Amino acid sequence: MGTELKCARVDGPIIVGAGPSGLAVAACLAQNSVPSVVLERSDCIASLWQCRGYDRLKLHLPKQFCELPLMGFPEDFPKYPSKHQFISYMNSYAARFSIQPRFGQSVKTAEFDSSCGLWRVRTQDVEYISKWLIVATGENAEPVIPEISGIEKFRGQFIHTSVYKSGLDFRNQKVLVVGCGNSGMEVSLDLCKHNARPHMVVRNSVHVLPREMFGISTFGLAMCLLKWLPLRQVDQLLLLVANFTFGKTDRLGLRRPKTGPIELKNSTGKTPVLDVGALSKIKSGEIKVMEGVREITEKGAKFVNGQEKEFDSIIFATGYKSNVPSWLKSCDFFTEEGMPKTPFPNGWKGEKGLYSVGFTRRGLQGTASDAVKIAKDIADQWSTIKDANNTCNAHFIPRIDSQKK
Secondary structure (H helix, E strand, C coil), X not given: CCCCCEEEEEXXXXXXXXXXXXXXXXXXXXXXXXXXXXEECCCCCCHHHHHHCCCCCECCCCHHHCCECCEXXXXXXXXXXXXXXXXXXXXXXXXXXXXXXXXXXXCCEEEEECCCCEEEEECCCEEEEECCEEECCCCCCEECCCCCCCHHHCCCEEEEHHHCCCHHHHCCCEEEEECCCHHHHHHHHHHHCCCCEEEEECCCCCCEEECEECCEEHHHHHHHHCCCCCHHHHHHHHHHHHHHHHCCHHHHCCCCCCCCHHHHHHHHCCCCEEECCHHHHHHHCCCEEECCEEEECCCEEEECCCCEEECCEXXXXXXXXXXXXXXXXXXXXXXXXXXXXXXXXXXXXXXXXXXXXXXXXXXXXXXXXXXXXXXXXXXXXXXXXXXXHCXXXXXXXXXXXXXXX
C-alpha cells in the first residue's frame, strides 16, 4: 500500500525548479502581486551552481548580461563574478523578493486534469493543484554521460563534471577529458594548474573565441554589432579577430564549424568556447587534443585514429539535458529532448495555463525576458479571477501558503 498524498490547492502558479529561472519568474510574479509556490527537489536554490559547479567556475559573460529582472549585481562584484559570488547574488535575490521554495519536493508527475481545468503536480508526498504550471527546470537538469563501449571495464575513476570540484583531486594523474566545450576547456586548464596531464577529446567541430576583443567582452561586442550589421557579417568579424588572435585553430585539432558562432548558437544552442587560457596550454602541449574515443579499455582508451593510451581517470565534460519528458505527462508542448517546440522568442507559453522559462538557449538574458512575459500574462489573468473559479473540490482541498512580496 502506497502512502496517500496530501492535497494542496495553490492560489497562484506552481513553479517547478528553484534555479535562476524559477527565482526570476517568482520575483516578477511577486512584483505583480501574484503569489506562487516554488517546488525544488534539492535542499537549496540554484543547485546546479551550489552542488554541481567546480571551484574555479565563473560567469563566462560580463555580469550585466547575467542579471535577473528587478535586481542587478552588487557594484563591487568583478566583471566576471565567481561561482560563490553568483550564489551570493541568488541568495540575496530570493531574500529580497521573499521567495521561499519548498525544498525536497521532487516532482514525479505533472498533468492537466481536463475534468476541472487544473494542473495536478505530484511530488513524493503532496499533490499540488493550480490553474497555472510554470516549468523552470531548464536545459541543464540532468548530467549527460554518453554510452561508450567498454566503460564498465575501466579500472580507474570516471566522473561527470557535475561532481568535479578541483584538479587537486587529480594531481600528477594522466586524465582523459571527454568534451571540448567551455567546461571541458576549463577543467583541462584546471588540471594543468594542479600538475595533472589532461588529454581532451575533440569529437566534433568547435568555435573558440577570445573572451574579450579590444578590451570589450566578445559577447557584448557581438550584441552591439548586431544592432547595426546582419548576423553573418558579425560572425565574420568575430572569426576574423579570433583567427588574428589565435591563428588557425584547425592546426591544433580544433576544427571550426562552417556555420558562424552566433548563428550556430541561435539555431542549435551550441555555445562557442570563450577562452580563458586553455588555448595557450594546447599550443604548448600541456593539454593534448585527441580525436574521438572508439572504446574504453581496462587501463585507458582506444581512439578512432588507431591510437591507444592509458589513463588514471576519465572526466566527462559532456554537458546536461532537460528532464521535462520524465515527469510532464500528456503534453505536446515539449519535444522528446525536453525543449519547447516553438523556438525563441515565443516558446514561453503553452496552452491551458502552461509556461516555460529557462529554455531559450540564450542564457540568463533569455530567462529574464521570458520571466517578465510570463508574469505579465498571468497577472492579467489574475486580476480577473476569483476564488470561486478554482473548482475540483476546492472547498475540501486545503490551501497552501503562497509566496508574496
